[in-house]
Amino acid sequence: MSRRLAQVSLFGVALLIGLLLVGQLRSQARPRELSTLSPEELSTLIDTLSSRNQQLSAGLADLNEQLRSYRLGESQGDSTLTLQGEDLRRITAFAGLTAVEGQGVLVRVDGSLDAIAVNDLVNELRNASAEAIAVDDVRITARSVAVQGARALQIDGVEIGRSFTITAIGSPDGLFAALNRPGGIVAQLEQFVSATIEVEERKAADGGTLVVPATRVDLAPTVAMPIQ
Amino acid sequence: MRIAHAGTKRRLLSATHIRPQWALSLAAALTVVGFVAAAQWNGSLGRQEFTTSAQEVLSRQVSALEAEQKQLRAGIADAETKVQDFQTRAAGSQSARDAMQRQLDAARLAAALTAVHGPGVVIEIADSKRIVPPGDNPSNYIVLVDDLRDIVAALWASGAEAISINGERLAATTSIYGVGSSVLVNTAFLSPVFRIEAIGSDGLLERFQNNPAYLSRVSQRISSFGLEFATATADDLKLAAYVGNTAFKWGVPVEQKP
Numbered sequence: 001m002s003r004r005l006a007q008v009s010l011f012g013v014a015l016l017i018g019l020l021l022v023g024q025l026r027s028q029a030r031p032r033e034l035s036t037l038s039p040e041e042l043s044t045l046i047d048t049l050s051s052r053n054q055q056l057s058a059g060l061a062d063l064n065e066q067l068r069s070y071r072l073g074e075s076q077g078d079s080t081l082t083l084q085g086e087d088l089r090r091i092t093a094f095a096g097l098t099a100v101e102g103q104g105v106l107v108r109v110d111g112s113l114d115a116i117a118v119n120d121l122v123n124e125l126r127n128a129s130a131e132a133i134a135v136d137d138v139r140i141t142a143r144s145v146a147v148q149g150a151r152a153l154q155i156d157g158v159e160i161g162r163s164f165t166i167t168a169i170g171s172p173d174g175l176f177a178a179l180n181r182p183g184g185i186v187a188q189l190e191q192f193v194s195a196t197i198e199v200e201e202r203k204a205a206d207g208g209t210l211v212v213p214a215t216r217v218d219l220a221p222t223v224a225m226p227i228q
Numbered sequence: 229m230r231i232a233h234a235g236t237k238r239r240l241l242s243a244t245h246i247r248p249q250w251a252l253s254l255a256a257a258l259t260v261v262g263f264v265a266a267a268q269w270n271g272s273l274g275r276q277e278f279t280t281s282a283q284e285v286l287s288r289q290v291s292a293l294e295a296e297q298k299q300l301r302a303g304i305a306d307a308e309t310k311v312q313d314f315q316t317r318a319a320g321s322q323s324a325r326d327a328m329q330r331q332l333d334a335a336r337l338a339a340a341l342t343a344v345h346g347p348g349v350v351i352e353i354a355d356s357k358r359i360v361p362p363g364d365n366p367s368n369y370i371v372l373v374d375d376l377r378d379i380v381a382a383l384w385a386s387g388a389e390a391i392s393i394n395g396e397r398l399a400a401t402t403s404i405y406g407v408g409s410s411v412l413v414n415t416a417f418l419s420p421v422f423r424i425e426a427i428g429s430d431g432l433l434e435r436f437q438n439n440p441a442y443l444s445r446v447s448q449r450i451s452s453f454g455l456e457f458a459t460a461t462a463d464d465l466k467l468a469a470y471v472g473n474t475a476f477k478w479g480v481p482v483e484q485k486p
C-alpha cells in the first residue's frame with residue numbers, strides 16, 4: 001500500500017516537474033510579441049510603420065489617379081498608350097531598368113569595407129526610403145549584393161575599389177539623418193572598420209541633382225515564370 | 229520460525245533503508261519543482277509588468293498601424309490589378325498595344341511586381357530552443373536581422389531570381405531592418421519562424437550552402453547557439469508579387485546618354 005502511494009506521489013511530482021519545465025522552456029523561447037518590446041523599440045517601430053504607411057498612402061493615391069485617367073480615356077474613346085507609357089516609365093525606374101535623376105545624397109567611402117559593410121550601407125539607404133541607389137556606376141537592383149571577389153569586392157560582376165561613391169536618390173535630409181544618426185551605420189562602421197565615410201546632401205535648391213544609371217544586368221528571369 | 233524471523237528482520241532492514249531513499253528522492257524532486265515554479269512565477273510577473281501602462285498604449289498604436297497598413301496594401305494590390313485590366317483592353321492599334329503590353333509585362337516581371345513560380349529552395353530559421361546559460365547574451369539565441377540579410381545575400385549571390393520572406397517579395401527598394409529584436413521587411417513586421425523562399429536554377433541550395441555570405445556568420449551562429457534551421461528544395465514554388473509604393477517622389481526617370 002505504502003509502495004503504491006510512493007509510486008503515485010513520484011508520478012505526481014514527475015508530472016509537475018514536466019509541466020513546469022515545459023512552461024519554463026516556452027518562456028525561454030522569447031516570443032516576438034509586441035508585449036515583449038521595450039518602449040524605445042515600440043516608439044521606433046511606430047515611427048517606421050507611420051513613415052511606411054505614408055509612403056503606401058502616396059502610392060495608393062498615385063494608382064487611383066492613374067485609374068481615373070484610364071477611366072476618363074476609356075469613356076472618351078482615347079488611346080491609352082500615353083498612360084501606359086507613363087506606367088512603363090514608373091515600373092522600369094522602380095526596377096532599375098532606367099536611369100533616375102533627382103535630389104539625394106552622395107556617400108564617399110575610402111577604406112577597407114568588406115562585403116557585409118557595403119550591403120549594410122545599401123540596406124540603411126533603402127530603409128531610409130532611397131528610391132534609386134548606385135555604387136559607383138553599378139545600379140542597385142533587388143538582386144544586387146556586394147560579394148568578395150578574387151581581388152576586390154564586386155557588385156553584379158563589377159569590381160569596386162577601396163574608394164567608391166554611393167549615390168542615393170531620395171529625401172536629402174532624411175537620407176543624411178539616417179546615415180549620420182548617433183550610433184547609426186556610419187558611426188558603427190567608422191568605429192569597427194578602418195574607413196572614412198563622408199555623406200553629402202545634394203538638393204535641387206543648391207543646383208545639384210544626382211543621376212543614378214540604369215542597370216547593365218539583364219533582369220529577365222530564366223526559371224522564374226510569371227503566374228498568369 | 230528462525231527463518232521467518234530472519235525474513236522479517238531482512239524486511240525491516242530493507243524498509244529502513246528504502247524509506248530515507250524515497251524521502252531523499254522526493255525532497256530533491258520537490259526542490260527542483262520549487263526552483264522551476266519560482267522561475268515561472270518570476271517570468272510571468274515580468275510579462276505582466278511588461279504589458280502595462282505606456283507599453284500597452286504603444287503596442288495598441290503599433291497594432292493600429294499594422295491594421296492600417298493591411299488596408300493600404302490591399303488597396304494598392306486592387307488598384308494595380310485594375311490598372312492592368314485597363315491596359316490589357318486599352319484602345320489603340322493592335323500592334324502598338326501588343327508591343328506596349330509586352331514591355332509592361334517584362335518590366336513588371338523584372339520589378340518583382342508579378343507573381344512567379346518555378347524551382348527553388350525553402351529555408352526556415354527560428355530562435356534557438358536552448359535554455360540561455362547564465363551570463364550568456366540572450367540575443368545570441370534569437371534570429372537577428374543580420375542572419376536574414378546574410379541568407380538573402382547568399383541566395384542572390386548564388387543566382388536566385390526571386391526571393392520572399394514570410395510572403396514578402398523582395399524588390400529593389402526592399403530593406404530588411406531590425407527594430408530591437410523585431411524584423412521589418414518592406415513594410416511588414418515579421419516574426420519567426422522566418423520562411424525564405426527563393427526561385428533559382430538547379431543547384432541553388434548547394435551554391436547557397438557554399439556561399440561565403442552564408443558560411444561567414446549565420447551558419448556559425450546556427451551551430452554555436454542552436455538556431456532552428458532547415459532547408460529543402462522544391463520543384464515548383466509560388467511567390468506572390470511585391471505590394472507597395474512604386475512611384476518615386478524624389479527621382480524622375482531619365483533617358484540615359486550612351
